[in-house]
Amino acid sequence: xxxxxxxxxxxxxxxxxxxxxxxxxxxxxxxxxxxxxxxxxxxxxxxxxxxxxxxxxxxxxxxxxxxxxxxxxxxxxxxxxxxxxxxxxxxxxxxxxxxxxxxxxxxxxxxxxxxxxxxxxxxxxxxxxxxxxxxxxxxxxxxxxxxxxxxxxxxxxxxxxxxxxxxxxxxxxxxxxxxxxxxxxxxxxxxxxxxxxxxxxxxxxxxxxxxxxxxxxxxxxxxxxxxxxxxxxxxxxxxxxxxxxxxxxxxxxxxxxxxxxxxxxxxxxxxxxxxxxx
Numbered sequence: 001x002x003x004x005x006x007x008x009x010x011x012x013x014x015x016x017x018x019x020x021x022x023x024x025x026x027x028x029x030x031x032x033x034x035x036x037x038x039x040x041x042x043x044x045x046x047x048x049x050x051x052x053x054x055x056x057x058x059x060x061x062x063x064x065x066x067x068x069x070x071x072x073x074x075x076x077x078x079x080x081x082x083x084x085x086x087x088x089x090x091x092x093x094x095x096x097x098x099x100x101x102x103x104x105x106x107x108x109x110x111x112x113x114x115x116x117x118x119x120x121x122x123x124x125x126x127x128x129x130x131x132x133x134x135x136x137x138x139x140x141x142x143x144x145x146x147x148x149x150x151x152x153x154x155x156x157x158x159x160x161x162x163x164x165x166x167x168x169x170x171x172x173x174x175x176x177x178x179x180x181x182x183x184x185x186x187x188x189x190x191x192x193x194x195x196x197x198x199x200x201x202x203x204x205x206x207x208x209x210x211x212x213x214x215x216x217x218x219x220x221x222x223x224x225x226x227x228x229x230x231x232x233x234x235x236x237x238x239x240x241x242x243x244x245x246x247x248x249x250x251x252x253x254x255x256x257x258x259x260x261x262x263x264x265x266x267x268x269x270x271x272x273x274x275x276x277x278x
Contacts, residue, residue, distance in 0.1 A: 006182040008035040012117035014042045014110050014140075016132045017077035019084035021123045023151040027159055027273065028121045029092040031149075035182060039097040040117060041088075043081040044109035044136075048074055107135035111143040119179065119275070120144070124152040125268045137267075141248055147179035147277040148248075154271040160243040163187040165218075166234045166262075167194045169203040172247025176277040177207070180245040183275070184216040191219045193237050195230060231265025238272060248276040 013020055013028040020028070020041075032039040048070035078101060085099040102109040114120045120140040123133060140148045160183040167173055184190055190211070194204035208218040223237050238244050248263045266274060 008037040008118045010038045010117040012120040017080040032095045043101045044106045047103045107139040110136045111139040114144040121149045127153045150274040155273045162189045162242045164238040164242045165192045166246035230262040244274045248278045
């Protein structure tokens with residue numbers, strides 16, 4: 001008996017009160033329809049008590065006023081999120097989608113729900129970087145064991161017709177390749193890029209051989225880094241209109257924040273969809 005085709009069961013789309021970016025929305029709905037997956041739109045909403053300013057002494061009257069203001073803000077945000085959900089669902093009537101509101105901080109809420117989804121869809125740093133999206137990205141990347149689909153505003157068209165694997169001999173890259181299996185199974189072209197930093201990487205040819213035997217014929221290419229940053233070299237070699245598959249934060253995260261790194265460069269500068277796994 002042939003093995004069943006890889007599929008996606010649930011896709012997570014975190015949304016703020018204003019919804020998600022157009023690129024994230026189209027990608028999430030498109031993948032849900034293409035793979036027959038369930039789409040969960042997650043609206044993390046901190047409860048009133050978590051919105052109060054820190055103070056050592058507050059009069060009971062002033063405290064109640066602050067709680068009332070916070071409660072009205074919660075109601076307003078939930079109403080906004082519901083309106084956005086209904087509008088998005090109306091534009092994609094064939095997708096099975098559900099709005100889930102979780103009372104709590106963004107990071108823990110995203111981490112909790114992304115663990116039980118095949119992937120989370122989130123904007124790139126260039127597309128959205130604020131107090132909502134930054135913790136959502138961090139939670140999905142670092143605290144779930146699941147891949148994240150990063151969508152810049154520039155990404156468009158069919159997702160995954162050409163899959164470009166940014167290969168490195170690292171656990172994160174292996175996880176990313178495994179997560180990309182549903183896309184590899186439907187791709188018209190698969191390319192595996194490796195960067196020549198410290199001589200020949202024998203694992204690149206081994207991975208290409210493995211993928212070919214698994215039924216995904218792969219074109220291999222070695223990139224000369226030169227004076228470029230690794231992230232810049234990868235994006236340039238990948239080209240446009242592709243799905244880039246790569247491991248994320250192979251170094252300690254603080255090192256990338258301080259010194260820079262391929263992951264942070266791609267998150268800030270990508271103009272193509274990126275499937276990333278930590």
